[in-house]
Amino acid sequence: MKKYIDVDFNYGMTIEEAVKYLRQLSYETGKDYCGTFNGNILSSDMTVDEAYIKCIGKTFKEFKDEREKMRQDFIRREEEHKKKIPELTKYWIKEGHKVLSQDKWDEWDRCVPIRLGDLYKGMELGQCLDIIKTVKDNSIVAGIKVMKNQGHSGMSWGLMKSMIYTFCDCGSEFVEALDNM
Known part of the structure; x- marks a missing residue:
C-alpha cells in the first residue's frame, strides 16, 4: 500500500489546479502526495478526470461543457430580458x-x-x-x-x-x- 504525504491546498484552487499541484510535488520529490479537496481525497497519481469524477461526478470536459452551456444560457436570458x-x-x-x-x-x-x-x-x-x-x-x-x-x-x-x-x-x-x- 502506498504511503502518501498529506498536503493542504491553497484556498480558491480548482480541482484541476489541486491535481496539478500534487503531481508537480510528486515529480519534484519522487514521493506520493494527497490532499483533501471539499471532503474528497485527491492524490498525485490521479488524473484530472479521475479527480473531477470523484469530486463532482463528471469528467473535466463534461464539467467545462456544462459550464459553457450555462454561460451561453445566461447570455441568452440576459439578451431576452433586455429586449423586454x-x-x-x-x-x-x-x-x-x-x-x-x-x-x-x-x-x-x-x-x-x-x-x-x-x-x-x-x-x-x-x-x-x-x-x-x-x-x-x-x-x-x-x-x-x-x-x-x-x-x-x-x-x-x-x-x-x-x-x-x-x-x-x-x-x-x-x-x-x-x-x-
Missing part, C-alpha cells in the same frame, strides 16, 4: 401608478427602467409595491412582515429600504420601525 425592458417598463409604471400616491409617480417612472436594467432585473419593483400596498391596506407592521418574508439578501434588503423610504407615503416611519425591530 421597454414592455416591462410600461407595465411596472402602470402598476406603480395603481399603488403609489400621485406625487411619487415621476420618481417611480424614472426608477423603473433603472431597476429593470440592474442586478435584480426589476424583481424589487413588485416586492416594493406589495409592501406599500400592505402598509396602505393594513399597517406598517404588516408591511414589515411582508418584507421579512421576501427573502432578501443584505444588498436587496438595503435596496428595499431605500425604495420604501422613497415611494411609501410613510416611508421614513416604515424604515424607522423596521430598524427598531
Whole structure:
C-alpha cells in the first residue's frame, strides 16, 4: 500500500489546479502526495478526470461543457430580458401608478427602467409595491412582515429600504420601525 504525504491546498484552487499541484510535488520529490479537496481525497497519481469524477461526478470536459452551456444560457436570458425592458417598463409604471400616491409617480417612472436594467432585473419593483400596498391596506407592521418574508439578501434588503423610504407615503416611519425591530 502506498504511503502518501498529506498536503493542504491553497484556498480558491480548482480541482484541476489541486491535481496539478500534487503531481508537480510528486515529480519534484519522487514521493506520493494527497490532499483533501471539499471532503474528497485527491492524490498525485490521479488524473484530472479521475479527480473531477470523484469530486463532482463528471469528467473535466463534461464539467467545462456544462459550464459553457450555462454561460451561453445566461447570455441568452440576459439578451431576452433586455429586449423586454421597454414592455416591462410600461407595465411596472402602470402598476406603480395603481399603488403609489400621485406625487411619487415621476420618481417611480424614472426608477423603473433603472431597476429593470440592474442586478435584480426589476424583481424589487413588485416586492416594493406589495409592501406599500400592505402598509396602505393594513399597517406598517404588516408591511414589515411582508418584507421579512421576501427573502432578501443584505444588498436587496438595503435596496428595499431605500425604495420604501422613497415611494411609501410613510416611508421614513416604515424604515424607522423596521430598524427598531
